[in-house]
Amino acid sequence: MSDEIKKNLEQRVKKHFSDSIETKQKAAETMSEDIVRAINLMHQALASEKKILACGNGGSAADAQHFAAELVGRFERERRELPAIALSTDSSILTAIANDYSYEVIFSKQVRALGHAGDVLLGISTSGNSANVIAAIEAAHLKGMSVIAFTGKDGGKIKNILKNSDVHLCVPADRTARIQETHLLLLHCLCDGVDHLMFD
Numbered sequence: 500m501s502d503e504i505k506k507n508l509e510q511r512v513k514k515h516f517s518d519s520i521e522t523k524q525k526a527a528e529t530m531s532e533d534i535v536r537a538i539n540l541m542h543q544a545l546a547s548e549k550k551i552l553a554c555g556n557g558g559s560a561a562d563a564q565h566f567a568a569e570l571v572g573r574f575e576r577e578r579r580e581l582p583a584i585a586l587s588t589d590s591s592i593l594t595a596i597a598n599d600y601s602y603e604v605i606f607s608k609q610v611r612a613l614g615h616a617g618d619v620l621l622g623i624s625t626s627g628n629s630a631n632v633i634a635a636i637e638a639a640h641l642k643g644m645s646v647i648a649f650t651g652k653d654g655g656k657i658k659n660i661l662k663n664s665d666v667h668l669c670v671p672a673d674r675t676a677r678i679q680e681t682h683l684l685l686l687h688c689l690c691d692g693v694d695h696l697m698f699d
């Protein structure tokens with residue numbers, strides 16, 4: 500690799516870092532109040548023995564799993580297990596529903612199967628437009644569940660279907676990578692906030 504190519508790549512890497520930092524700083528300024536609302540919603544559900552269902556596609560599927568692992572296993576401290584299920588993990592359920600019905604209903608059918616009133620759905624979509632996350636939110640509402648939606652860009656279609664009692668955390672960025680990086684930070688804020696309220 501030539502020195503010029505190396506230098507160019509280093510510049511690109513540094514730009515990712517500075518853009519990511521900038522997005523997160525902007526998010527801290529504009530989103531903190533709503534992040535606290537999300538912590539409160541999740542804490543109220545978990546303190547009443549209710550559970551969290553989480554869903555998303557691609558990188559957001561990984562985020563849903565990451566979050567469920569931190570609630571069921573642990574985040575930063577030893578504490579009792581907290582109930583959470585990622586709806587993106589069971590390949591038999593996912594392939595059967597996508598094959599027999601459609602990809603659009605892979606999460607909503609699981610919400611109808613597993614969700615109860617008082618549970619919380621965490622729906623993650625950087626565009627706010629993934630049809631299967633939208634269908635999951637609609638199914639959650641019909642079940643009497645609350646919704647926390649992680650989006651970005653202009654919030655997409657999801658921003659129009661949320662209720663006042665739901666929480667919409669829309670990252671102020673247009674690039675999917677920046678939005679996803681900030682979503683991960685939001686998840687860790689939720690884990691920390693819930694642990695603090697429940698176990699400190």
Ligand SMILES: O=C(CO)[C@@H](O)[C@H](O)[C@H](O)[C@H](O)COP(=O)(O)O
Nearest residue numbers: 556557558559624625626629675676
């Ligand atoms: O991780 C990435 C891109 O960084 C991709 O896998 C990305 O998550 C997928 O394209 C998703 O299908 C995008 O869906 P969404 O965030 O718009 O709901």
Ligand SMILES: [Zn+2]
Nearest residue numbers: 558675676679
């Ligand atoms: Zn990604």
